[in-house]
Amino acid sequence: MLRFLAFGILLFSAFAASLQAETRRQVPAYTLDIAAGLYFPDDTNWANYYGSNNLPEAGISFAYRVFSVLDIGSSVSFGRDSGSGILPLSQLPSGKVSYDILPLEFYAVLRAQFSQKQWIVPYAGGGYSRFFYRQLIEGKTYARGSVNGMHLKAGLQFLLDPLDVKSAMRIYQNYGVINSYLVFEGKITRAQTHAPVVDLGGRSYRLGIKFEY
Amino acid sequence: MKIKFALLIVYLILFFQMPLAFSVQQRDLQPNEILVTVSDDVQLLFDKAPENSTLVFDVGTYTLNLLVNKSINLRGISTSHVILKGDGQQPIFEVIDGADVVIQNFTLADSEVGVRIVLSNVTIQNTLFLPGADNTAIEMDFDSNATIENNTFDNLRVAVEVLEQKNVIIKNNTFSNLTNIDVLFINVIYDSVSANCFDQVVPGYSTLAFSEVEADLGFVNIDNNDFHLLDSSVCKGAGKDGPGVVIDMGAYGGAQADEYAFPLSGVTVVSGVLDDSVKVSWQKNNDYRIDGYKIYYAQESLSDFGYDADRSRLKNETALVGDAELTIEGLGAESANITAPVLVSVLPVSSGKLAVTWNKVSNATSYTLYYRANNVAETGLDVGGVNAYTLTGLTDGVNYTVWLTATNQYKYYFQAVASIENNGSIIEGLFVNADTVYARADKDVISEVSASAVAMPEAVVPYPFLPDEGCFVATAAFGFYSHGRVQILRDFRDAYLQTNELGRSFVRWYYRYGPFAAALINQYEILKPVARVLLYPLILLAEAIAYHLVLFWVLFFFYLLLLVLMVKWVWRWRVKGSGAC
Numbered sequence: 001m002l003r004f005l006a007f008g009i010l011l012f013s014a015f016a017a018s019l020q021a022e023t024r025r026q027v028p029a030y031t032l033d034i035a036a037g038l039y040f041p042d043d044t045n046w047a048n049y050y051g052s053n054n055l056p057e058a059g060i061s062f063a064y065r066v067f068s069v070l071d072i073g074s075s076v077s078f079g080r081d082s083g084s085g086i087l088p089l090s091q092l093p094s095g096k097v098s099y100d101i102l103p104l105e106f107y108a109v110l111r112a113q114f115s116q117k118q119w120i121v122p123y124a125g126g127g128y129s130r131f132f133y134r135q136l137i138e139g140k141t142y143a144r145g146s147v148n149g150m151h152l153k154a155g156l157q158f159l160l161d162p163l164d165v166k167s168a169m170r171i172y173q174n175y176g177v178i179n180s181y182l183v184f185e186g187k188i189t190r191a192q193t194h195a196p197v198v199d200l201g202g203r204s205y206r207l208g209i210k211f212e213y
Numbered sequence: 214m215k216i217k218f219a220l221l222i223v224y225l226i227l228f229f230q231m232p233l234a235f236s237v238q239q240r241d242l243q244p245n246e247i248l249v250t251v252s253d254d255v256q257l258l259f260d261k262a263p264e265n266s267t268l269v270f271d272v273g274t275y276t277l278n279l280l281v282n283k284s285i286n287l288r289g290i291s292t293s294h295v296i297l298k299g300d301g302q303q304p305i306f307e308v309i310d311g312a313d314v315v316i317q318n319f320t321l322a323d324s325e326v327g328v329r330i331v332l333s334n335v336t337i338q339n340t341l342f343l344p345g346a347d348n349t350a351i352e353m354d355f356d357s358n359a360t361i362e363n364n365t366f367d368n369l370r371v372a373v374e375v376l377e378q379k380n381v382i383i384k385n386n387t388f389s390n391l392t393n394i395d396v397l398f399i400n401v402i403y404d405s406v407s408a409n410c411f412d413q414v415v416p417g418y419s420t421l422a423f424s425e426v427e428a429d430l431g432f433v434n435i436d437n438n439d440f441h442l443l444d445s446s447v448c449k450g451a452g453k454d455g456p457g458v459v460i461d462m463g464a465y466g467g468a469q470a471d472e473y474a475f476p477l478s479g480v481t482v483v484s485g486v487l488d489d490s491v492k493v494s495w496q497k498n499n500d501y502r503i504d505g506y507k508i509y510y511a512q513e514s515l516s517d518f519g520y521d522a523d524r525s526r527l528k529n530e531t532a533l534v535g536d537a538e539l540t541i542e543g544l545g546a547e548s549a550n551i552t553a554p555v556l557v558s559v560l561p562v563s564s565g566k567l568a569v570t571w572n573k574v575s576n577a578t579s580y581t582l583y584y585r586a587n588n589v590a591e592t593g594l595d596v597g598g599v600n601a602y603t604l605t606g607l608t609d610g611v612n613y614t615v616w617l618t619a620t621n622q623y624k625y626y627f628q629a630v631a632s633i634e635n636n637g638s639i640i641e642g643l644f645v646n647a648d649t650v651y652a653r654a655d656k657d658v659i660s661e662v663s664a665s666a667v668a669m670p671e672a673v674v675p676y677p678f679l680p681d682e683g684c685f686v687a688t689a690a691f692g693f694y695s696h697g698r699v700q701i702l703r704d705f706r707d708a709y710l711q712t713n714e715l716g717r718s719f720v721r722w723y724y725r726y727g728p729f730a731a732a733l734i735n736q737y738e739i740l741k742p743v744a745r746v747l748l749y750p751l752i753l754l755a756e757a758i759a760y761h762l763v764l765f766w767v768l769f770f771f772y773l774l775l776l777v778l779m780v781k782w783v784w785r786w787r788v789k790g791s792g793a794c
Binding site for chain 1: 560561562563610668669671672673674675676677678679680681
């Protein structure tokens with residue numbers, strides 16, 4: 001593990017040094033995206049048990065740029081909601097329940113980017129989701145599992161570099177970040193358990209920041 | 214603007230002073246006095262207390278090792294009601310660092326050393342020392358001064374041990390039940406001891422002027438730690454407090470003695486001759502100062518009023534009597550009429566619990582809640598004067614019928630106190646004993662029953678209903694992941710399998726192949742009852758291990774027997790088969 005870490009640091013140092021030496025590259029190869037927002041489950045009864053129809057979530061994505069218009073990547077998010085449980089026979093809300101979600105996604109995204117200086121980049125894509133979940137009653141795990149699903153997403157990237165060119169250059173020199181974007185993204189997820197059939201899908205809206213390396 | 218600001222300051226000052234003023238009024242404390250209760254961290258309060266203030270200890274029993282390193286007064290509300298016990302080998306009070314300290318009105322018990330004084334000046338007054346037969350009451354170290362007056366020393370080895378003689382005054386004390394009279398005083402010079410009561414002669418001190426020596430010093434009840442003096446006591450009026458002023462010796466004499474009578478014991482209440490009367494009796498207190506006795510009574514607990522209750526709230530008090538019994542008449546023989554309470558709701562709240570609420574009705578002092586499962590005898594619970602109650606220990610999935618009645622209970626609470634008149638003011642005993650209760654169920658008035666309601670307790674499950682990744686087969690077999698039987702297996706997995714390597718290996722194996730079996734069961738409905746039949750022995754075994762160990766062993770031997778029979782049967786079948794060939 002230590003060897004692997006040392007190798008990684010060495011590789012990163014060499015990569016950063018080479019970037020510092022050369023002029024600013026035009027085509028990024030990787031993107032890192034950190035975002036947070038709200039997840040709106042499709043379940044219309046959600047608010048009855050959890051107080052509101054959404055739960056906060058945050059996630060991180062890493063993607064490889066195959067072409068300037070195509071990214072393939074993976075993301076992982078985490079969301080938690082707390083509310084009351086249910087008495088199944090009387091259908092009354094009762095007890096304290098927590099619900100955790102952790103969708104792991106693999107996706108491809110098409111980007112309408114025609115220039116590195118393009119201020120706004122729309123994108124759309126989708127892919128496979130493995131939707132992990134966990135339910136706790138009074139802090140004790142009651143059920144956990146995961147289910148296959150899919151997702152579609154679309155968003156807009158707003159280039160931040162022109163707002164402060166000097167900072168953008170410094171970030172590039174120090175960290176190798178070629179472009180920085182403010183990202184607003186909407187996503188639809190479909191994931192369904194089989195026995196019993198429960199739709200875990202929903203919509204999410206996130207605001208985040210994307211770095212292109 | 215300035216006026217508003219000034220008003221705000223005045224308001225803030227009043228706001229913060231109000232609790233202080235209130236507490237002063239409640240406990241008759243002076244502004245520089247700080248109340249200490251048994252729930253307080255006494256050392257912390259002491260550390261925060263300003264120099265020369267007074268810590269007033271509330272009634273109660275404390276376990277204490279207090280390091281006293283500044284000038285302060287330490288006072289108990291009442292000598293016999295504030296009991297300080299030692300914390301291991303450490304003294305109860307350890308006075309150090311040149312402090313001027315007054316210790317008064319305590320009972321110091323069960324400690325190797327009661328008070329240790331190092332480089333300090335201490336006055337100890339009106340304190341009852343009961344450290345234990347092998348222990349020391351007061352130990353004085355280097356360069357210390359002490360005035361030890363009007364204390365009671367009983368059942369101990371050393372009363373005062375001095376390492377280096379300085380100014381020590383020992384007067385107006387009583388010494389009784391001493392383990393070794395030769396070491397009662399260690400290194401205490403002859404003329405330090407004057408005007409004390411001893412129950413035997415102290416070698417070297419026997420010719421002291423004003424000292425009394427009598428085998429029985431005349432305490433009220435030494436077995437009960439009541440060291441007040443009898444009228445016949447030789448220590449009564451034998452102490453000196455200045456020229457021509459005589460006082461009692463011991464912890465209850467002198468100007469600083471508390472005036473509370475010792476708590477009365479043996480209070481009993483029985484029915485009187487008349488239907489609405491009761492006869493209250495108690496053990497007489499032979500303290501010579503007592504003028505009479507008084508009874509307080511009410512239909513609610515008097516203990517809730519606290520020992521120093523505002524007794525003006527208690528309308529029911531008798532006149533002072535001299536005897537040790539009293540008949541009280543007119544105790545409401547006819548209870549008020551009472552209507553049936555209205556049951557508002559009976560709702561399941563979680564596993565085995567039903568929440569019941571109802572409307573209170575006037576004149577009800579308590580409610581009796583009844584519940585019954587199908588074909589089972591009803592259970593009645595006296596739940597007091599509340600209007601909501603949660604029934605527990607019920608069985609999930611079973612319908613319970615619930616109803617209630619209201620009761621006007623014929624129940625009275627009594628406190629008996631002794632009263633002492635001193636210089637025109639009456640001092641009554643404290644409410645420190647539990648109430649004596651008198652109740653007559655035959656005089657209770659019970660309402661009609663309320664309407665009944667039916668509800669079924671059940672376990673809470675999270676929303677939405679998601680399958681657990683474990684117990685695939687059981688979930689498929691029982692059709693619902695939160696089914697009680699599946700939950701038993703899940704609990705068994707978490708408690709017994711996940712806690713050891715063998716169990717974890719099984720869980721890993723099961724997680725690998727379980728989903729295939731579950732899918733098969735889901736696909737073919739006919740397999741579900743078969744799977745259930747096969748799972749039931751496992752569920753029973755899991756439940757037995759988890760909850761009923763005896764049942765586990767019964768099942769274990771049953772299954773073992775079954776296995777043996779099966780093996781035997783297979784063996785016979787094979788033998789028969791081979792014979793046929």
